[in-house]
Amino acid sequence: MNQYDVIVVGAGNGGLVAAAMTAKAGYRTLLLEKHNIPGGCATSFVRGRFEFEPSLHELCSEATRDDQSSVTSIFRDLGVDVPLLYEDTLLRVICRGENGYDVTLKAGWEPFLDSMEAAVPGCRESVKTFLDLINPVDDAMGLMNDGIPNPVMLMKKHSDFIRIAGHSAEEVMDAVGIPQKAKDILNTYWGYLGVPTDELNGLHYLSLLTAYIKGHPSMPYHRSHEMSLALVKVLQDNGGTIYYNREVTRFLYDGQDAVCGVIAGGEAFWAKKVISNVIPNNVFNRSDNRHISKRSRKLANARQLGMTFITIYLGLDCTMEELGVKDYSVFVVNDPNPRKQYDDRLDFGMYIVNCLNKALPDATPEGTCTLFFTLPYYPGDLPEDLSPENYKKFKNDIAEKFIKDYEQLMGISIIPHIEEISIATPITFARYLSTPRGAVYGYSNGGWDNVVTRAAMEAMDYDTANLYFCGGHYIRGDGYPSGYMTGEMAAKAVIRALKEGK
Ligand SMILES: Cc1cc2nc3c(=O)[nH]c(=O)nc-3n(C[C@H](O)[C@H](O)[C@H](O)COP(=O)(O)OP(=O)(O)OC[C@H]3O[C@@H](n4cnc5c(N)ncnc54)[C@H](O)[C@@H]3O)c2cc1C
Numbered sequence: 254m255n256q257y258d259v260i261v262v263g264a265g266n267g268g269l270v271a272a273a274m275t276a277k278a279g280y281r282t283l284l285l286e287k288h289n290i291p292g293g294c295a296t297s298f299v300r301g302r303f304e305f306e307p308s309l310h311e312l313c314s315e316a317t318r319d320d321q322s323s324v325t326s327i328f329r330d331l332g333v334d335v336p337l338l339y340e341d342t343l344l345r346v347i348c349r350g351e352n353g354y355d356v357t358l359k360a361g362w363e364p365f366l367d368s369m370e371a372a373v374p375g376c377r378e379s380v381k382t383f384l385d386l387i388n389p390v391d392d393a394m395g396l397m398n399d400g401i402p403n404p405v406m407l408m409k410k411h412s413d414f415i416r417i418a419g420h421s422a423e424e425v426m427d428a429v430g431i432p433q434k435a436k437d438i439l440n441t442y443w444g445y446l447g448v449p450t451d452e453l454n455g456l457h458y459l460s461l462l463t464a465y466i467k468g469h470p471s472m473p474y475h476r477s478h479e480m481s482l483a484l485v486k487v488l489q490d491n492g493g494t495i496y497y498n499r500e501v502t503r504f505l506y507d508g509q510d511a512v513c514g515v516i517a518g519g520e521a522f523w524a525k526k527v528i529s530n531v532i533p534n535n536v537f538n539r540s541d542n543r544h545i546s547k548r549s550r551k552l553a554n555a556r557q558l559g560m561t562f563i564t565i566y567l568g569l570d571c572t573m574e575e576l577g578v579k580d581y582s583v584f585v586v587n588d589p590n591p592r593k594q595y596d597d598r599l600d601f602g603m604y605i606v607n608c609l610n611k612a613l614p615d616a617t618p619e620g621t622c623t624l625f626f627t628l629p630y631y632p633g634d635l636p637e638d639l640s641p642e643n644y645k646k647f648k649n650d651i652a653e654k655f656i657k658d659y660e661q662l663m664g665i666s667i668i669p670h671i672e673e674i675s676i677a678t679p680i681t682f683a684r685y686l687s688t689p690r691g692a693v694y695g696y697s698n699g700g701w702d703n704v705v706t707r708a709a710m711e712a713m714d715y716d717t718a719n720l721y722f723c724g725g726h727y728i729r730g731d732g733y734p735s736g737y738m739t740g741e742m743a744a745k746a747v748i749r750a751l752k753e754g755k
Pocket of ligand 1: 312
């Protein structure tokens with residue numbers, strides 16, 4: 254009989270960690286994945302003689318403090334040993350126009366402050382004040398992770414946290430007196446969260462920025478696929494099962510509206526607990542509506558889908574030195590203002606270009622290199638009249654437009670060296686991840702639906718018995734660390750409930 258303690262739906266970062274943890278804790282675990290390989294976004298693909306990394310620009314593997322959960326601590330606890338390579342540079346940002354700049358930001362607390370001071374003399378103290386706010390924020394977040402703390406105690410003992418929690422990143426930077434140009438440079442990473450910093454929660458941005466600065470961006474040697482395979486191994490070594498090519502088409506409920514199983518590949522599987530790495534919209538669309546509370550349905554409908562991308566992967570027949578590329582990660586922006594960058598996204602407002610060979614010189618065959626262009630895109634950005642017939646032309650036109658722009662900006666010649674090219678759009682992501690409109694970041698982290706309100710409302714917002722969620726759509730927002738951490742959170746909650754016989 255297909256009876257399990259735990260069924261995990263989807264083998265993305267969240268689902269993989271959740272399944273590995275419940276299996277390691279001794280619970281009979283089944284992981285169901287619709288694709289023929291694990292990882293979701295965390296995978297790789299091969300074209301000709303190149304193995305491409307499809308998603309990871311920079312893994313933020315460490316937390317800002319040793320007592321916090323991080324990719325490193327999760328992997329260590331699971332016994333996963335994937336060596337990571339650490340970068341000294343966070344990014345280079347090239348801003349065009351009259352007030353433009355070309356700044357490289359270093360990783361590490363002091364080197365980062367030094368690079369900010371070199372770019373904007375006199376900004377060091379205010380930038381340091383801003384970054385140091387991570388300490389009170391982390392203290393209070395620790396309490397929130399242990400359950401919702403008493404609000405009066407939070408206000409008395411963690412007033413900085415309360416002050417920051419309700420404000421945008423830019424409001425917090427203004428409050429500590431960061432000069433405009435330094436603020437603009439500091440804001441560059443909004444592109445990783447998908448919400449411009451005038452709307453992005455200050456606490457969320459501060460956490461991301463300081464984690465990258467302190468922990469240094471990292472990369473696995475063999476693409477993110479290596480990390481996904483290592484997590485599958487933990488699951489299997491601990492008696493867990495993974496079935497590929499098994500799309501869950503139905504969530505099953507008992508007489509008390511509690512989830513009790515799923516249907517995948519026409520077969521029913523039963524479990525005491527189900528963890529979904531799949532976005533709530535898709536879970537509810539695959540459920541009998543009568544079992545889903547009105548609140549959950551309204552919430553899923555009210556939420557805005559977050560960012561997706563157009564990505565261009567290039568395999569080139571020359572080395573990065575021959576090409577004239579010197580940096581790992583370059584952000585190109587057309588204006589210092591993140592809101593303007595967001596508004597102009599289809600016209601070079603912001604795009605990112607990575608050269609994996611800078612971090613990993615032997616990532617490609619000798620005499621070659623790869624470039625990876627990332628263009629932010631949002632649900633609704635695809636042309637309304639896009640048809641299957643003109644899809645190829647649409648992709649090629651965008652790729653040509655952005656590659657030519659980068660050639661011109663950097664004074665290099667890319668097009669004659671293209672040996673392999675692959676272009677992904679929101680349609681590609683929708684096909685591989687099954688997310689609505691190809692969203693890769695779950696729900697937008699802006700306005701009322703931010704990480705602080707999500708954490709505070711978690712118990713009320715996720716109210717289906719025996720059903721747990723993890724992944725980029727869950728409370729911590731997108732990103733590899735969030736996926737892994739929410740997988741850990743879901744597994745811990747399930748293990749606790751099973752131990753207590755709930
Ligand atoms: C181009 C790009 C660049 C990125 N860059 C970075 C970066 O530099 N740093 C960073 O931290 N993050 C980055 N991210 C974000 C990061 O990749 C994601 O936030 C994270 O991987 C999402 O993990 P997840 O747990 O939500 O699972 P997902 O990756 O969304 O995987 C979900 C899994 O569920 C499966 N599934 C879906 N429906 C079903 C079903 N019905 N039945 C069974 N299985 C199903 C899918 O096939 C998939 O395997 C990037 C993403 C992209 C696309």
